[in-house]
Amino acid sequence: MxxxxxxxxxxxxxxxxxxxxxTNSKEHNHPFASFCDTPSNISFHNQxxxxxxxxLLRRHFITNFSWxxxxxxxVLLPLLTNILxxxxxxxxxxxxxxxxxxxxxxYYLIIFSYAFINFITxxxxxxxVTQKRIVDIDFSDIVYHNVAITKLNLVEDVNYTQVGxxxxxxxxxxxxxxxxxxxxxxxxxxxPKPNDATHIIQDLIGGKHHV
Amino acid sequence: xSNEIVLSQLLQPLLLTKIFFLILIFAYIIFAIVIAxxxxxxxxxxxxxxxxxxxxxxSIINVIAAISLFIVxxxxx
Numbered sequence: 287m288x289x290x291x292x293x294x295x296x297x298x299x300x301x302x303x304x305x306x307x308x309t310n311s312k313e314h315n316h317p318f319a320s321f322c323d324t325p326s327n328i329s330f331h332n333q334x335x336x337x338x339x340x341x342l343l344r345r346h347f348i349t350n351f352s353w354x355x356x357x358x359x360x361v362l363l364p365l366l367t368n369i370l371x372x373x374x375x376x377x378x379x380x381x382x383x384x385x386x387x388x389x390x391x392x393y394y395l396i397i398f399s400y401a402f403i404n405f406i407t408x409x410x411x412x413x414x415v416t417q418k419r420i421v422d423i424d425f426s427d428i429v430y431h432n433v434a435i436t437k438l439n440l441v442e443d444v445n446y447t448q449v450g451x452x453x454x455x456x457x458x459x460x461x462x463x464x465x466x467x468x469x470x471x472x473x474x475x476x477x478p479k480p481n482d483a484t485h486i487i488q489d490l491i492g493g494k495h496h497v
Numbered sequence: 498x499s500n501e502i503v504l505s506q507l508l509q510p511l512l513l514t515k516i517f518f519l520i521l522i523f524a525y526i527i528f529a530i531v532i533a534x535x536x537x538x539x540x541x542x543x544x545x546x547x548x549x550x551x552x553x554x555x556s557i558i559n560v561i562a563a564i565s566l567f568i569v570x571x572x573x574x
Contacts, residue, residue, distance in 0.1 A: 317548035328545040388570050410539045
């Protein structure tokens with residue numbers, strides 16, 4: 287008598303299918319990556335022992351270009367004034383040179399803080415996908431951070447948008463995850479390879495997608 | 498008489514500038530401490546061994562540099 291139905295064994299049901307990716311994970315698996323599949327050496331608060339991070343997303347590094355340029359200009363500004371022969375001490379002759387030295391050091395400390403804050407704002411804004419959950423960590427304005435977590439089985443829809451010349455050129459866009467949980471929308475803005483990220487999440491949830 | 502001398506000394510431009518610098522640098526020290534604390538908080542939220550250590554180190558160096566500048570300003574200005 288032929289078998290009509292063969293139930294799945296419990297062992298195969300527990301097997302977690304890790305989606306195949308076209309990217310070379312070794313190239314992108316470094317601490318400051320914007321798109322990293324199965325990152326190593328990274329963990330988050332409340333991560334379960336058997337929970338593995340499948341995808342790590344940050345804003346594309348090109349989005350840091352503006353503050354990097356500003357930092358470089360500000361760093362070079364005192365040197366440029368020297369080269370152009372502009373002597374600031376000549377405008378304030380009653381101040382001794384040591385005042386200008388302290389002022390210069392303080393100026394460079396401010397620039398360092400500016401660059402550091404911009405960097406950590408980029409670095410700590412992370413979108414993580416594990417085989418069980420989606421974790422969205424938002425960090426802004428130094429003193430604000432928000433962690434939103436949802437289970438994968440609550441994810442209803444995943445889509446992405448890529449609008450504009452620069453996003454198309456550098457292949458970054460916005461990823462949106464709609465959930466049935468308390469937090470309705472999870473967003474990962476200006477992430478690299480949004481198409482790949484969408485497919486990874488879809489593979490994990492086993493659903494349809496909208497482009 | 499002595500009060501007038503103290504007041505006149507306080508109103509000297511260089512002394513006023515020094516006090517202004519000290520206030521600014523002190524405010525920056527507080528700011529740097531807040532940054533260091535937030536880096537520590539965020540490293541507890543998401544941890545990557547090498548980069549978390551590096552960012553913590555940079556934030557602490559920032560605080561130390563600010564405190565050092567305060568002491569130098571107090572001493573030499």
